[in-house]
Amino acid sequence: MRKITTLLLMICTIVCLANDDLTSEELEYLKMLDSVQAHFKYQTGSLKLNSDLAVLNLPEGFTFLNKKEGEFVLEKLWGNPHSDIIGLMFPNGVSATSDTFSYAVEITYTEDGFVSDEDAKEIDYDDLLEQMKSDADLENKDRLKNGYPSIELIGWATSPYYDDVHKKLHWAKELKFDGSDIHTLNYNVRVLGRKGYLNLNVIGDIDQLETVNKDISKILNSVHFSKGYTYKEFNPDIDEVAAYGIGGLIAGKILAKAGLFALLLKFWKIIAVGAVGAFGVFKKKLFGHKNED
Template sequence: MKKTFIICLFAMLLAQAYSQDHPEDYRLQIDSIERLFTYQRDTIQLRNGIGKIVIPPGFKYLNAEQSERVLVDLWGNPQGPDMTLGMILPEKQGVMSDSGYVFNIQYDEIGYVKDGDADEINYDELLAEMQRDAEEANKERSKAGYEPISIVGWAAPPYYDKERKILHWAKEIQFGNSPEHTLNYNIRVLGRKGVLVLNAISTMPHFTAVRQDLPEVLNIVQFNDGYRYNDFNPSVDEVAGWTIGGLVAGKVLAKAGFFAFLLKFWKFIAIGVVVLVRAFWSKIRGKKAESATGDAAMPDQAS
């Protein structure tokens, strides 16, 4: 099935390469790729019985198998375990849209995250620490052939809802010298054994749309009995090495080596997804610009 999908996708993109002088043909090829996906609505049961996702009106859900195809085959990410439980996106938007946003869903069974530090965190100081860590990580990224990542600042400062046990925040990020900055909107829903992770993949021009839809997205996750935060049993349950501040920073604050930090950074913040979205869309947009103007391709754009 996966080979068939890749062959169909390759054929469509090859045909698209010959249709750059005809925007209507380009649009038809994009629509053909979109029709490879089947979306769901209503209530989605998550694997392992941890909970469910209730899809609100105006949104749709792409299951884990198809979402993995998007992340790996369309957007070029390396395949890895537990990279997605599916995607949530607006009803009128597709995975090939060059505007809007997509929320990727993951579950990380890191244990029970204590939230006692939530009121004590100085998020300005934490931001400065994250910026320093990003600069240090850029040394390793450069060695691996990736462009540097700069954390410009908070697009929305961290907020923790104690009653609902939901943490959310947004960062503005720049890849290399790209003039278009990436929006990294993060949601963490705390449970008994871990956290449900929702990461928005988008760009800063779409921040308003993401922020406007955020109340709907915050309501979609429902843990089942036995998996809720208040079901924690200190006698048998594991306590996470993460804190609220650690979730925001993207690393374990206590005794974490640099290598461990990198692993958690990619796993929680999902910047790898954003980096490779850019690689895919730069090819598409570059060809469109070259066809329209006869000049060199446009610089890479983040999506």
């Protein structure tokens, strides 16, 4: 039902835009987008993540939306399941309501314990991919049950690479959402720490792979754990150890979070006209009234 409603809305909006004949509902939605853009506070420079957990040094031109604003973008504007994020990072020239949207970076933190990297040199990534495809088929049952489209794992867009010196892992998957001819790029970055790891998930259409590859070094170098949380400070006497290594980290839950920007990026503006009302509530909660205590 959700997919059908979105598709009908997409078709209606595209036709109306082509005829320069917007309905009052669509005009209201476009006004809402302008209001969103005006109220969001895009941050730049050096930022602390989760208090003193880590530091994000945004590359020149990149911007960041905090947790509350980022969750609104993901869930209300882009129609994704709830995700407990730290924030969203956007590359140069891109915003949450940009006409020239290319990709965005979802930043989260997982505290499952210290992830041992002893298996990093022993992994057969071709075998791992086949296992992940099987897991994806099983996970699709839950996605369909919850009203989200199934997702096919096509393969590696970029094979996994682990930087043993800086304790950073990255790889990219090519995904296909049911009902969409446009394949999705899911570029994953993991920064290992003492108690868990940071996730920097880069999402865009597969045709953005070259752009992301050009920016990936900037993204990789932009974040590091603060003192007290770094990988080398792991203390086996007091710190917990994760139940998986590098292989398990890559395989993980393949699609559980691949609501991931589950949008048709070419038509993201018309995903939720209902976001008009949602933004009114969001704006009141986020910005409040200046005279309130």
